[in-house]
Amino acid sequence: MHGVFKKNKMTLISKDNTFVWHPFDVYNSENLLVKKAKGIYIFLQDGRKIVDGISSWWVNLHGHRNTTITNAVSKQLRYFEHVIFAGFTHQPAIHLAENLCKCLPGEMKKVFYSDNGSTSIEIALKMSMHYWHNKNQNKKVIIAIEGSYHGDTFGAMSVAERGGFNLPFEPYLFDVKFISFPNNEESIMQFSYICQTNEVAAFIYEPLVQGSSGMRIYKPEILEKLLKIAKINNIICIADEVMTGFGRTNTLFASNQCETKPDIICLSKGLTGGYLPLGATAVNQKIINGFESKKIKNVFLHGHSYTANPLACAAALASLKITLSNESIKNRKNIELWHCNFIEKIKEKNYPLKRLEYIGTILVLEIDNQSDTSYFNSLREYLYIEFLNRNILLRPLGNVIYVLPPYIISKVELNKIYKAIEEILNLLSNNNISNKL
Template sequence: MIPDSSKLHTPDSKLNLTERDQKVIWHPYTQMKNALPHIPIVRGEGVYVFNEDGKRYIDAVSSWWVNIHGHSHPYIAQKVAEQLSVLEHVIFAGFTHEPAVLLAERLLPILPGKQDKVFYTDNGSTAVEVALKMCLQYWDNKGTPKTKILAFKNAYHGDTFGAMSVSGRSIFTDAFNSLLFDVEFIDLPNENNISHLISHISNLKDTACFIFEPLILGSGGMLMYEAKYLDQLLSACKEAAILTIADEVMTGFGRTGTYFACEKLTNKPDIICLSKGLTGGTMPLGVTTCTNEIFEAFLSDDKLKTLYHGHSFTANPIACVASLASLDILLKSETLQNIKRVEAKHAVFLEEIKMHPKVKAIRQTGTIIAIEWETGNETSYLSNLRNLLYAYFLDKGIILRPLGNIIYILPPYVISDEDLDYIYAAIKSALEEV
């Protein structure tokens, strides 16, 4: 049926973009009743985004951690444009295409350990869902079903139900807790508890897998821990026949100073989840990689041993091409130099403010630095300080999105020293004024 043209929506020319947004959009992680008007962004270039009035903002959080090379990167844009006129999409069940095959061929050799197969999905949450299903069905296919899962307290692995289940219970999961499957949560390892954690893992029964964010728990507050202790946990898991899943959705593609956080480990994971920086922040794509040992457990004449999972846009050719272009840029020597430069700048800034009385804690791993504000007993994600700091930095043309009383800088690697210094100066001012 052809719709009545008189009922087709025509934008109200009297309203600006923010006003039009308020009439039709429901934004993520937002209490819409009292939300501030959303800032209309019309253009991006490098580390900057620009609003309708031409005001420039430094994107100091890489637009939710995805943009690693800067906005509207001309090389990625060129490759995407070329692919659009060749093949925009094709069903990935029964068919394949060059961008998907080439991306897997290029990605697998640079991943930590011996990753052999790529399973494509749409985003970080779905990459985690696939990883969990791989592990649970692996044991079922082997004839030794295991149903328990191990994860860190305060973890965050996504907002789909499986990903929520293996995430720490919080305001993000509160409305759904009764519907989530049981998971055993353990503390982050340190010198005081590592022996206990190893002993505990050694005694676990029927545990299918251990999922972890390597070195940094992002949404949990940019909580950081040492690679040597994670290494010991992975060793204990291997001894206990527990599969391991590295959620490198945020840490992958250079964030921790190496291309992947798990490069800093001796023991490598069985499965790796990737997204965010995979496409350089241009569009959604998720990847779950695994070893041949896991893959081969699904090879059978018994069709019930098939991994029955898929998405309409699995291995979208345009997203794969964007990822290939992003890899080209990531693997250039100048990109690694930028990563090391940002890392070094953060380290200097850390030393400058770590003794400030309002700095409760400060921590850094690679290009990520997090400052925990002293707020007395109020440390909730819902702390009012969050809104004050968010508005303070926006006024100065900086996008910093605090996690409660924790602010963090996680910029595109192309950010200049001048822009970093401007952000540091703004944080110093906020420590005195907010």
């Protein structure tokens, strides 16, 4: 046997510490070693059973090791694992694109595949820029919303809130015009003003909820006004449904809650039910028309090695079927009702909260610890550890606690999370919250 595979005495966790660089490595504690996962539970090597209250970073819609999705992936494995997607095609990719186009809002006509949420955004941005380039029009301005997050690649960082996550890269990001968070008319005035320049290529937004900046919820009525102005000004509208897609906000897609639909929709996360990485950028006829000429300079020259991975597409098809089933729709309605009841129950109590609300299956509590609301608020680590001590995985966004469970969670299981939240709120109320700063 080659030396590299020889066993040594290091524990797995010390090897993890030595050799593996984890994302967002901010909680100075050791990573938890997972043995298996099933339903809403993650089983650890040390015997603990953790409730996955955030669907493993918002991807796992139907619980871990769902039989239908597992079978779909296994079946595809018997045929082939992956083939080049330039010049070749396959059934899972075709069926998935057809079905996505049928159920996405806004008469989407084609799907461009990639690997993750960030790449689905890069593709949407590049398509928009390329569209105006092909039409020989000088439209170079992109509009985004303050507080937005669209991923960690350079285009995605450019259209996101500056500072924080992307501070070291700011000098390298392209210019974007930001409008204020759309919870009042000011954002509409700013938007109209920028549109008047006639130089705007695209408007990118997280419909109804800004996820990473603290699950900030806004009303479809204001988004509707923005989209109407964008359409009148012939601006390409890009809906980032990476987090909101597939039933998270009550409707199948958040964009369903507006009358005016986007031209491009970005999908990932829940797309495969949390099984395999896959991104999808769906476009309407307007965008396709911009690429009609077959001259090489007009062709969209973009592609990833794992484009339309057949295993991922098979998982996505199975996940979509489950999402559309009556049972899953009923589950989502139940979660919404339970969130609503929980809010009613605790809103009269004197907890230190700036915000207590829900949208679809997402529950949000913004804690007032006399510090600015931000991902870097010092309560984050305290809250994370308090929940883990109760065998619950929640990853608060600074001082914002949110619950975003797999749709199969039962009332009893969700009650465990609510109980933990109340316990921690009581602790914070009794122990003078500034002690946790």
